[in-house]
Each structure stands twice: as structure tokens, then as C-alpha cells.
Amino acid sequence: MGIHSITNACSHLSNASRARLGLTSLPNNKYNLLLSLALHRAGLIASVTRAGPHPPPPEALLSFEAEPVTTANVATRRLWLGLKYWNNEPVMRKLTAVSKSSRLVTASYRDLSRVARGFQSGQMKGMNLGETMFLATDRGVLEVREALEKKVGGLVLCRVN
Amino acid sequence: MSATRPIARSLLSRRLACSLTPTTSSPAAPLSRPPQACHALHTSAHLAARRRPRFANVSAANMGLIDNSWSQEKIDKFTAEKFTRYSPEEMEVLREQLSSEQLEALKAGEAAVDPQDLTVQGALRTDPYRMPYIDDFRDIQPIIDRRPRTQPPPDPMARFMNLDEFTQDLVEWSRKFEVGDKRQKLKRLEEFAPPEWQAKPEKQWPENVKREAHDKYTGYLTIEAAKSQEDVNAGGSGSGPTDADILEYVLERSIMTDNNLQSQSFLAPALPRKVPGVAGHYKTSTDELDVEGIYQGLKARTGMSVKQITSMTLKTVDVNFVSNQTRLGKIPSVRVTMIAGNKEGWLGVGVAKGGDIRAGSQMATLKAIENMQPIRRYEDRTVYGNIKAKISGTVVELYARPPGFGLRIPHRLFEMARAVGIRDLAARIPRSRNGHNTIMAAFHALTHQPDPEEIARGRGKKLVDVRKVYYGGNVQ
Known part of the structure; x- marks a missing residue:
């Protein structure tokens, strides 16, 4: 995969x-x-x-x-x-892939909670108005808010604006 | 038509001959040509008889569509019933009620109108060409009726009077007034000379006699003039034209050779000073706040009052000295970029060129106010999210900031934010900082902010702004 x-x-x-x-x-x-x-x-x-x-x-x-x-x-x-x-x-205007085969980007729950509120965390910029993020976690592929609900981090797949 | 062409000539001669035939019954007239040989002056074939339609028509009355059963007896009966003459008793009553002139007019009217006409023709019109109102046309109603043409048309041969004609005209006009010694009661100059000189002409009088006679005559005339003036003042018969007559002569008497014909005026009659029902509702076109009329067009286009227009926050944000290179040389002009805002979420950008800064600024001001658009503001203090716009090589990034952050932005954006009423904002211009493009990019960014409500509706999600939920929605 x-x-x-x-x-x-x-x-x-x-x-x-x-x-x-x-x-x-x-x-x-x-x-x-x-x-x-x-x-x-x-x-x-x-x-x-x-x-x-x-x-x-x-x-x-x-x-x-x-x-x-x-x-x-x-x-x-x-x-x-x-x-x-x-x-x-x-409705879905721009999808930006974050992880790529040569560089996988992961985000912890702590990172995600900051990023989802619009703040930068490490190299990851905060989310803008209307932006969302999808992650591959051990609970499946989730949107960032679902991951925060489940309190899991994971592999950042893409940002959607 | 060329009379030299043979066919045309023959046609013409035949036409003339036939038109002459009925009038000249001379024996020399050629009898061989019958009068029905007269052709019209065209070459189309002569019709033997009146053209009949190929299919017979049926009249409407035959089909029972209209009622033409009004016979003469019926008309007479209706007339006798409805339009009876005044009886002698009624005339007696009328004679008591009306004046003699009114009675005569009544009789003349009765004699003039045939009662049968009233029966046959007297009906309220229902045809499409009827008057749009019911009236007996006694009075001229200026709102509905056309102005009556009381004067004949102007004389097309009229010209300006020459000196003789003018003098003659003046003499004719002056004859209307009793001027001078009409009754021949005034004394003459000779009567004041000594008796031995009275029979001789004035030229032969010695100098002292002449002077004495003239003095006496002048004194006499002065006294007589004073007397006649007293008569006029006492209401006596006027002698000579009054000031009003002279004014009328100057202003209204024709100076053309048309016998002082007053021609029809093409000017509409002036409105009275105070039209009843309308008085006080007039508005003058110029505004007292806008005496020069600069904002007239803007007022009409935007619907704003001059007070609203002049209350806008204006700022010149960019001035460029540009020149148009023509074969006659460089034509310099000034391009001015202005912004206008009302500090309550409306912003406009105007760009105009003029010969100098003042002219350009004025045009740019009008354009900026006309281009004003609503700018969405989050909590009336900042923008929605982070916005980015690019014009040419200029990229403007605007960032929403929390309350109390202030305007930490470059000067042109600062003026724009202040004019639109944004108080918390950060911005970056990472690339080109061209003034005009900065303004245009920032304006584009401000007018293209994302709308969270629309995004939520597009995704089918429920959206709640937690700032409006926590602390009872008192976060502001």
C-alpha cells in the first residue's frame, strides 16, 4: 500500500x-x-x-x-x-499532498490539536479558514477532527482547501 | 419626364388634347378621336369597368350582426319624446331666471341644433378615436387640450421695415393717442407779436420782436402744459401715451412689414409662480453643499446625498507621473489612485488620470466613491481567515488577528484598513511592492474573503462560531 x-x-x-x-x-x-x-x-x-x-x-x-x-x-x-x-x-478546491514516498510526515495528537486551531506546530503550518487535513492512523484514514476526537495522531496524507 | 422621347411625347400630347376637349368645343376639334380614348398619364392597361371582387361580400346587417332597423318614423318619435322644444310656459320661467342675453343665446342654440341630429348623432362615442374624457368643449383645459391657435400664421413675405415704413408705422401708432392741440384752442406764435408784425412771416421780424414773441409763447406753452398735466392727474382724458404704452410699443410692436401681426408663439406658456398643489415641492437641481455641481452625476448614480458623499473617508494612496509618447512629443499626465471608505465596511478604489494632481484626484475620488463595495469583516474588526491575492508581480497576504492586535501593516494597506473600518490585521507583501498593484491586490483580497457559512453549506456541515457560544456570546 x-x-x-x-x-x-x-x-x-x-x-x-x-x-x-x-x-x-x-x-x-x-x-x-x-x-x-x-x-x-x-x-x-x-x-x-x-x-x-x-x-x-x-x-x-x-x-x-x-x-x-x-x-x-x-x-x-x-x-x-x-x-x-x-x-x-x-467545494473541494485544492488538495495538497503532504507525505510522499521519499518523506513521510507524521503528526502527533499534540501537534494536531495545535494545527487544527490554526497554530503552527513544528514544520506544519496551522490550518486556515475552510481548510481540513486527512491522516492515516491505526483507526483508518480520518479527517483531523475525527483524529482529535479519537485522540490519535498519524501519517499526514493531504490538506484540502 | 423627358419630353423629347417619342412615347412620352405622344402620351403627353394625347393627355393635353383630351384635357382640352371638354372645354374647347370648337368645330375645328378633331371628331375622329372619341373622348373615352383619354388615357391616364401612364402606360398600364386601361380597365374596361370597375373592378369587382371575385367573391361576393355579405353585409353585416344581412347577417344580423348590426341593427339598422331605425326607420324615419322611429327617429321622429324618439326625437319628439326626448328632445322637445321649450313650451311657452317654460320660456316664461326661463325669462324670469335668465338675462336677456342668455335667453337669446338659448334661442339661438335651439334654432341652430336640429333635434333629429341629436337623435341620430348624439351619442356617447365608443369608437377607438373618441376623446379619452367626456366634455362639451366649453372650456379649454390646459392640461388636456392643446393650446388654441388664436393668431394666424406668420406672413412669409414679411421683412424688416425700412426707415420710411418705420416712420409711417410710428405715426400710425401715435395717432391712437390724443396729443397736442386737437381742439385748436391754443394760441399761435403770431398772436404774441406786435400787431404790425402779425401778418408778416416770422423770418422778416426784427430780432428783438422775434425774441420777445418767443419768450411770451414759451411761457404760455409752459402754463398750458402744466394745466393739461393737472387735468391728467385729476383723472381727465389722457393726452399722449403712458409709460406702459411706450413699453408695449418697444417690446411688442412688430418691426416687420406684417401690419403688426402677432404671430403664434411656439413657446410653451410659462408655469405660474405658484402652481396650486405643487407649490413648495420643487427641488432645485443644485445642492447647497455642492454648488459647483461636482457630485451631480455621482448623486444620480449612487443615490447618496451630497452630505453622505462628502462624509466618506478619502485618501490618496498612489500618484504616478505618466506620459503618453506621441509624434508631437510626450504628453504628461498624473495617475492618481484613491480609496474611499465609510469606516463601516464599505471600500472603493478609484484610479484616474488628469493633467495635474488636483484634476486626477477629483476624478479618482468620484470613481472611488462610485466603486465602493461592501467588505466582509469578522466581528467588525478583522478579516475572515488568511487571504492571499496576486496582481501582476505583487502578492498581498492578509492575516486575521485577535482583538487588540492593531493594524501592523504597510502604509497603503493601513489607509485601506482604516477607511473600511478594520482594526486588527497583519499583512505581508512578500514580492513586488508596486503601489498601484498593492492597492488593487489588497482590494481583491478584501472582496474575495472566504465565507464560513457558504463553506459549511457546501459540505453539508453544521457550523458554530465558538466565540459566539462561549461566555454567553459576549465575546466581542
Whole structure:
């Protein structure tokens, strides 16, 4: 499970929202799925659907009966994410990957509590208005506020603005 | 039409001949050409008879759409019922009530209007060209009616009078007034000379006789003039034109050869000094606070009063001396950047060029006030979050700060923050510090602040500002 898929996903989702796409896809892997679900919990994307190389019909995104993943079709599966827009502006505007394969950035609970309140902690700058952060913890991929609730720190994946 | 062309010439000759035929019944007229050979002066084919429609029409009355069953008897009966003449008894009553002139007018009216016309024509109009009001047109209502043209049109041949005509006109005008010795009762100069000189003309009189006679005559005339003036003062018959007559002559008598024709004026009649119902509601276009009229356009565009406009906080934040290079040389001008704010969350930036700083500032002021926009302020003291804006090579970063932090920002941003009413702010200009671009970038940053409410709605989250929740929301 490499961090590079998260880095790629951040760039791709930034570009997709800048291009005002409604539905875009990520490679189907566990890390991407966990991040997508965390983004969905944070209200930044509209839907997460696993489907084949062709997008599922948009009207059936939420009620889509996914084909069971088998060894025969797993290589062609993709995660289809519905992007959100509000007042003609993307809800998820900019995703900045923090950790990369060559440099993993972790944050303790103490760091996170400072950063979430807008203060700098070490090298990590405080969060701005409307900004959020996603972490890979031993409780799964969480938003920073979920991690603070659970009082856990972890690997900083990305910051979303 | 060219008369030299053969066809046109023949047509013309035939036209002339036929128009002459009915009037000249001379025996020499050619009888071989019948009068119906007369063609119109065009080459289209002559129609044998009146053109009939291909499909017969049906009249509305035949279809029962209109009622034309009013026969003459019915009309007469209705007239006799509704429009009866005055009976002798009624005339007696009227004679008692009306003056003789009114009675005569009544009789003339009765004689002039046929009662049958009242039956046939007298109805309230329902056609689309009717008057929009019911009136018997006795009075001219200036609001509704057009002004009557009481004067004939001006004489197109009229010209300015020459000296003789002018003199003649003046003499004619003066004849209206009794001037001088109309009754021939005044004495003449000869009567004051000694009797032996009275029969001889004045030129032959010796010098002393002439002077004596003139003195006596002048004295006599003075006394007579005083007498006539007393008559006038005592209300006697006027002699000579009054001042009002002379003024009327100067102002109103025509100096054209149109017999003093007063032509129709094209000017609308002036409003009276105090129009009833409107008096006191007029507003003059100029404001007493704005005598030069600088803010007239701004007032109209923004709807603000001059007092509001002049109460804005203004600041010149950038001045550039620029020049336009033309083939005639460099044309210098001054570009002035001004900001305007009301210290309560409104800010505007105006940029204008002028020949000098004063002219540029004035234009920039008007533009700044016109460009004013609401700026969102957190707790009316700072901005929402950290904002960054870039214009050209200039990046302006604004940072929200806690209460009491103050304005720790560069001078142009300081003026802007003060004008808009922000009291706690930090800022950085990490790159180019060009004055104009700094102002524009800061203005862009201030007008594009993130809105937490909108972000929360976009994500479908509930948002609570804890500063407004803790301590009973008394944190301010």
C-alpha cells in the first residue's frame, strides 16, 4: 500500500475540480478507497462508487449495485467519485499532498490539536479558514477532527482547501 | 419626364388634347378621336369597368350582426319624446331666471341644433378615436387640450421695415393717442407779436420782436402744459401715451412689414409662480453643499446625498507621473489612485488620470466613491481567515488577528484598513511592492474573503462560531 497513490489522487482530484468535472475516477485500491470515504464523510465529495472502466450512470450513483470484485475483474475496477459544487464553485478546491514516498510526515495528537486551531506546530503550518487535513492512523484514514476526537495522531496524507 | 422621347411625347400630347376637349368645343376639334380614348398619364392597361371582387361580400346587417332597423318614423318619435322644444310656459320661467342675453343665446342654440341630429348623432362615442374624457368643449383645459391657435400664421413675405415704413408705422401708432392741440384752442406764435408784425412771416421780424414773441409763447406753452398735466392727474382724458404704452410699443410692436401681426408663439406658456398643489415641492437641481455641481452625476448614480458623499473617508494612496509618447512629443499626465471608505465596511478604489494632481484626484475620488463595495469583516474588526491575492508581480497576504492586535501593516494597506473600518490585521507583501498593484491586490483580497457559512453549506456541515457560544456570546 504505497503513499504514492494518495499523492496521485490529490493531484488528480485538484485538476478534476479545477476542470469542473462532475464524476471522476481513481484507481481501485484500499488506500484510495479509505481516503475517498473520508472525503465523503467530510462532505467534500458527493459519492463513491466502485465500477468498471466506464462510469456508472449518474442517476444511479447512489443506488448502484456494484458488481462483486473477483480476481477476474479486480484489475479493471475503478473508484468513481462524484465531485461537489456550490455557488458555481467547487467545494473541494485544492488538495495538497503532504507525505510522499521519499518523506513521510507524521503528526502527533499534540501537534494536531495545535494545527487544527490554526497554530503552527513544528514544520506544519496551522490550518486556515475552510481548510481540513486527512491522516492515516491505526483507526483508518480520518479527517483531523475525527483524529482529535479519537485522540490519535498519524501519517499526514493531504490538506484540502 | 423627358419630353423629347417619342412615347412620352405622344402620351403627353394625347393627355393635353383630351384635357382640352371638354372645354374647347370648337368645330375645328378633331371628331375622329372619341373622348373615352383619354388615357391616364401612364402606360398600364386601361380597365374596361370597375373592378369587382371575385367573391361576393355579405353585409353585416344581412347577417344580423348590426341593427339598422331605425326607420324615419322611429327617429321622429324618439326625437319628439326626448328632445322637445321649450313650451311657452317654460320660456316664461326661463325669462324670469335668465338675462336677456342668455335667453337669446338659448334661442339661438335651439334654432341652430336640429333635434333629429341629436337623435341620430348624439351619442356617447365608443369608437377607438373618441376623446379619452367626456366634455362639451366649453372650456379649454390646459392640461388636456392643446393650446388654441388664436393668431394666424406668420406672413412669409414679411421683412424688416425700412426707415420710411418705420416712420409711417410710428405715426400710425401715435395717432391712437390724443396729443397736442386737437381742439385748436391754443394760441399761435403770431398772436404774441406786435400787431404790425402779425401778418408778416416770422423770418422778416426784427430780432428783438422775434425774441420777445418767443419768450411770451414759451411761457404760455409752459402754463398750458402744466394745466393739461393737472387735468391728467385729476383723472381727465389722457393726452399722449403712458409709460406702459411706450413699453408695449418697444417690446411688442412688430418691426416687420406684417401690419403688426402677432404671430403664434411656439413657446410653451410659462408655469405660474405658484402652481396650486405643487407649490413648495420643487427641488432645485443644485445642492447647497455642492454648488459647483461636482457630485451631480455621482448623486444620480449612487443615490447618496451630497452630505453622505462628502462624509466618506478619502485618501490618496498612489500618484504616478505618466506620459503618453506621441509624434508631437510626450504628453504628461498624473495617475492618481484613491480609496474611499465609510469606516463601516464599505471600500472603493478609484484610479484616474488628469493633467495635474488636483484634476486626477477629483476624478479618482468620484470613481472611488462610485466603486465602493461592501467588505466582509469578522466581528467588525478583522478579516475572515488568511487571504492571499496576486496582481501582476505583487502578492498581498492578509492575516486575521485577535482583538487588540492593531493594524501592523504597510502604509497603503493601513489607509485601506482604516477607511473600511478594520482594526486588527497583519499583512505581508512578500514580492513586488508596486503601489498601484498593492492597492488593487489588497482590494481583491478584501472582496474575495472566504465565507464560513457558504463553506459549511457546501459540505453539508453544521457550523458554530465558538466565540459566539462561549461566555454567553459576549465575546466581542
